[in-house]
Amino acid sequence: MGSFSLPYRIPSISKKRLLDPHVAILGAGASIASCPFDKNGNTVPALSNIHKILGLTDKLQSYGFSEKEMENFELLFSNIVGVAKYSDLQKDLEIAVRDYFQSLQIPDVVTLYDYLVLSLTEKDAIITFNWDPFLLQAYLRNIKVGNLPQLVFPHGNVGVGICYDCKNKGYAKYLCPSCMKPFNDMPLLFPIHKKNYYDNSIIENEWEVAKDYLSRAAGITVFGYGAPETDIEAYNLLKESYKKSNITTIAPFSIINLKSEEETQKKKWSEIYDDRMFLFSSSFKESILWTSPRVSLEHLFDAILQQQPRSHTKSYRDFETLEELHNFVQTITEFEMAI
Secondary structure (H helix, E strand, O other): OOOOOOOOOOOOEEOOEEOOOEEEEEOHHHHHHHOOEOOOOOEOOOOOOHHHHOOOHHHHHHOOOOHHHHOOHHHHHHHHOOOHHHHHHHHHHHHHHHHHHHHOOOOOOOOHHHHHHHHOOOOOEEEEOOOOOHHHHHHHHHHHHOOOOEEEOOOOOOOEEEEOOOOEEEEOOOEOOOOOOEOEEOOOOOOOOOOOOOOOHHHHHHHHHHHHHHHHOOEEEEEOOOOOHHHHHHHHHHHHHHHOOOOOOOOOEEEEOOHHHHHHHHHHOOOOOOHHHEEEEOOHHHOHHHHOOOOHHHHHHHHHOOOOOOOOOOOOOOOOOHHHHHHHHOOOOOOEOOO
């Protein structure tokens, strides 16, 4: 009998357990949807209004920048990097951004980031391009539940600490478990036209981890990430890594974003997904991570590949406390697939 090859691979399964990861990719929209204000009432900025929220407007005006130029922080910062007359301004902007984001604290109430962290498992990954510490803070306060996803920070993060001597990564302000010295701040990769993701050992390592997960992913969820034109290198790395998974024609590609962004986002990511597997949600609560937490891909593959759809009896609902959320998540045990 002659051999044949499929235009896609079948999901990797062992003993009825799905091995392939579900990968979530986060942008500023995810943080704004999850925590529009932090515990102390501080606003979570987008790059379009960061100059106002961080109190940088007067400083930028003193250098002759217009309101329109200030609204595009990515482009403005790109234009001043390496320019001698803006060297002090560049340093001031970098310090202001780090100081502000380091001050942010996740609200005490249950947030979408708590649901997100608990909607995935240890085989999965969350790749975040955000500088704020909310995701890491949510991870820390939900860690006792166990079986949580890997977190990856390709642009750096103020909540992450680094020990360069021991090559360890952990929570900012904590001690390195190997040498017991305080962690150093993780570098932040600022928005410049031409990024080099291979000129910094820490950022390079984060990208290698991200690429590995994407190359094995059996499903992608993009939450509030616009893939800006100023970061085309990141988009291309994401795209090429995911194509290596060879599963895009049968794997769900989900986008969570504002309804007004649906057509723009569909077009932007169209080189990656298969139309038959595309899902768009205007809120996290409409996504498969909400309706099928921890078993989102198992739920879909049972329905699509096995023709044995599952019920939505374990869909999330709004919980008043983290304890209630934790108790519910610990009841989710349906990890085996119908094969």
